[in-house]
Amino acid sequence: MKIGNLSLxxxxxxAPMAGITNLPFRTLVREFGCSLAFTEMISAAGLVRNTGKSYRYLDSSPDDRPLGVQIFGSDTEVLAEAAQIVTDRGADLLNINMGCxxxxxxxxxAGAALMKNPLQVAFILQAVRKTTSLPLTVKIRSGWHHDDMKAVEIARIAEDCGVDTVILHPRSAEQGFSGSADWGIIENVKKNLHIPVIGNGDIRSAEDALRMMNMTGCDGVMVGRGVLGNPWIFKDITLCFGGQDIFPSPxxxxxEIIIKRHLNMETDYAGGVFGVRSFRKHLLWYTKGLRDSFQFRQKVLTFTD
Known part of the structure; x- marks a missing residue:
């Protein structure tokens, strides 16, 4: 697949996920077949102000390629300046968050609030497109609320402004992550665009990913919460898309091998104490649903160091 001039x-x-998709996690999922991983969402204003925390999100490595960087904000000039910073830092692809x-x-x-303001969306995307030659994508929701679905309108604006791919999570902003993603909206957006459309939302298994592709005609899938405690989902989806049988769960x-590798990657990156603290939530996800895991999980929740 190609997004702009980027071959995948x-x-x-x-998917970009706050508190989740840091360098160790991105590196891990790539080992299971993920072709494009995104940073956590980064404040455009933070990049422009040169805050250390914002720049920390840009940390990468040779094994962490190709890298998509997601930025968020609402100020046109600030977003354009941040896009230039991301370009200069060597990202492979830029994403504007219009769905958080x-x-x-x-x-x-910022985020999904932009779904209420198509004119501002156009100003932002035109400015960012003029600033960077990177492949440019947007991540959007179906709309602000259920009775005001603007996905097709915003997606068309994005295409007209030179965006290379639209990524759609078909829930309204007011839904948050409740209820179900309406994949029919992905199908509708796909029918109205000439650029690739990536579907996102409620992909918890390889079968879900294949069903989304078949139902909507989308050009690819983006996995979010379905990867938590389940990084091998990328291997399963790759096999499923290739018409091969899926291996049993690990x-x-x-x-245990995967958990230890992930923990070591976290501690190597962030140091012992901070790495363990960062990893604790992942350990809860890895062990969820396992036999006799309740007491272990309760102990993990009480760890302070």
């Missing part, structure tokens, strides 16, 4: 080995992507429903984001006019011993 497949059409299976990792978090209150602290939307109250600044055994306990195989899972």
């Amino acid at each position: 080995k497949n059409n299976i992507f990792l 429903p978090a209150k602290k984001v939307v109250r600044t006019g 055994s306990l011993s195989e899972r």
Whole structure:
């Protein structure tokens, strides 16, 4: 698959997720077949102000390629300047977040709040497109609320502004992550665009990914929460898309190897204490649903160091 001038080995992507998709996690999922992984969402204003935390999100490595960087904000000039910074830092692809429903984001006019303002979307995308030659993508929702679906309108604006690919999570901003993703909206957007459309939302298995592709005609899939505690989902989807049988879920011993590798990657990156703290949530996801895991999980929740 190609996005702009970027060639990818497949059409299976990792969604940007705050607090999750840091360098160790991106590196891990690539080992299972993910072809394009995104950073956590990064404040455009933070990049422009040169804050250390924002720049930390740009950390990468030779094994972490190709790299998609997602930025968010509502100020046209700031987003354009941040796009230049991301370009200069060597990213492979840029994504503008127009779908985050978090209150602290939307109250600044950023994220999914932009779905309410098509004119501002056009101003932003035109400015960013003029600034960078990187492949440019947007991640959008179906709309702000259920009765005001703007996905097709915003997607058309994106295409007209030179965006290379639209990524769609078909829930409204007001839904957050509740209810079900309406994949029919992905199908509708795909029918109205000439650029690739990537579907996102409610992909928890390889079968879900294949069903989304078949139902909507989308050009690829982006896995979000379905990867938590389940990084091998990318291997399963790759096999499924290739018409091959999916392997059984990893055994306990195989899972232990993956867990230890992930933990080591986190501690190598962030240091012992911070790496363990960062990894704790992943350990809960890895062990969820396993036999006799309740007491272990309760102990993990009480760890302080």
